[in-house]
Amino acid sequence: MKRKEKLNRIFLILLSLFVVMLGYGILLPTLPYYTERLALKDNLDSDLINFHIGLLTSIYPLFQLLFVVVWGKLSDKYGRKPIIICGLVGFIIMQLLTGFSTSLTMLYVARIFGGIFTSSIIPVSNAYLSDITLAKRRTKIMAWSGVAISSGVIFGPVIGGFLSQTPLHLEYSIGVLHLDRFSVPFLFSAMLGLVVLIIISKFLRNNVHIQKFTTKKIRSRFLLSKYFIVLLLLSFVMQFVVTLFETVFSIYGKDELSFNSKQVGIGFMLCGSVMAILQPVFATYGEKIMSSKQQIALGLLVTGGSLIAFPFFNNGIYVYAMIVIFAIGGALVTPNLLSAVSLISKKNTGRNISIQxxxxxxxxILGPILGVWLISGGGYYPFVVAGIIVLATMGLVLPLLKLNYKT
Structure with a gap:
């Protein structure tokens, strides 16, 4: 494959990742306020608002969990492109349903539908990048995947906060659908998704696996590999604490810090900016200073320490500073984990990344549920508990990181 063609493919994949995460980022700072508005409209008990915030956050990855391996296997059989296209179609429909929602029920339907279809985009896109990248460059390309994802989280909250506050005094009902100024950011995201869908459909070449698809069972040696289990454990813990933080920070910022949606959005923007800038830096130059395993260990230490310290700062500047430190830890861990999983097997990259x-x-799923439950007992509980879990996990997995996976 020529260099120009490879770069074009990489750009298209990164573009699809960016747009999907942009839609995710648009909802992040506005979900507590959006949920509160719909809950009050449905005459629900105000004490249940935080419960619905946690459930709405969790139900999306729940359906991703149920379908992601299915999409991974289909991509190994039919190629990556058609699965990415299916995910983009689902993403567009999810954004439209969210923007037109008039009740919590409709919002739940949108989140479930989106979880089913968007579960294909990130793992299959990463599998595509892995397919066209040499092993020695895998960490770097996965870091750029992280940049695309983080960039969506950078601009999403900003766009969502800005567009939801636009002085457009429009209000229109179409049956059970309702259009108002809160619909604008989601309609914008849907239109952007449609543009990317057209571009991907026309210009991205399918990446079909050459080996014949088989339904034989995964070998028990693969399933029981200690090295792979360690990577999965680390992936679980990082996603658990990141999602817990995202959910709780929105509530904590609104209730404890008296932040508005724009101030909450700034926090997410800072987190995404640091991740986007530092992931390729660590991936490119990090191994000159320390190994990928040492970077993971250091990242866990930074992440756990920042979470424990976070609730002890109430000043806006210090709160944002702790978010930056938290993001630095994530930037050290994420690309190294994804690269390690992609290198386990050349034959089943799509399946392996889907399992991760x-x-x-x-x-x-579990992060928001535990976070919302803990915050009811005190604003600092979720952060401290999450930090302790990260540090405890680091102590448990460091000896196992010495293992090498052998196919």
Whole structure:
């Protein structure tokens, strides 16, 4: 494959990742306020608002978990492109349903539908990148995947906060659908998704696996590999604490810090910016200073320490500073984990990354639930508990990181 063609493919994949995460980022700072508005409209008990915030956050990765391995296997059989296209179609429909929602029920339907279809995009896109990248460059390309994802989280909250506050006094009902100024950011995201869908459909070449698809069972040696289990455990913990933090910070910022949606969005923007800038830096130059395993260990230490310290700062500047430190830890861990999983097997990259994505989804399901439950007992509980879990996990897995996976 010529260099120009490879770069074009990489750009298209990164573009699809960016747009999907942009849609995710648009909802992040507005979900507590959006849920509160719909809950009050449905005359629900105000004490249950945080419960619905946690459930709405968790139900999306729950359906991702149920379908991600299915999409991974289909991509190994039919190629990556058609599966990515299916995910983009589902993403567009999810954004439209969210923007037109008039009740919590409709919002739940949108999240479930989106979880089913968007579960294909990130793991299959990463599998595509892995397919066209040499092993020695795998960590770097996975870091750029992280940049695309983080960039969506950078601009999403900003766009969501800005567009939801636009002075457009429009209000229109179409049956059970309702259009108002809160619909604008989601309609914008849907239109952007449609543009990317057209571009991907026309210009991205399918990446079909050359080996014949087989339904034979995965070998028990693969399933029981200690090295792979360690990677999955680390992936679970990182996604657990990241999603817990995202959910709780929105509530904590609104209730404890008296932040508005724009101030909460700034926090997410800072987190995404640091991740986007530092992931390729660590991937490119990090191994000149320390190994990928040492980077993972250091990242866990930084992440756990920042979470424990976070609730002890109430000043806006210090709160944002702790978010930056938290993001630095994540930037050290994420690309190295994804690269390690992609290098386990050349024959089943899509399946392996999908299994990791399933593990991530479990963390994304449990994180918001535990976070919302803990915050009811005090604003600092979720952060301290999450930090302790990260540090405890680091102590448990460091000896096992010495293992080498052998196919």
């Amino acid at each position: 994505s399933s593990t991530n989804s479990v963390g994304q």
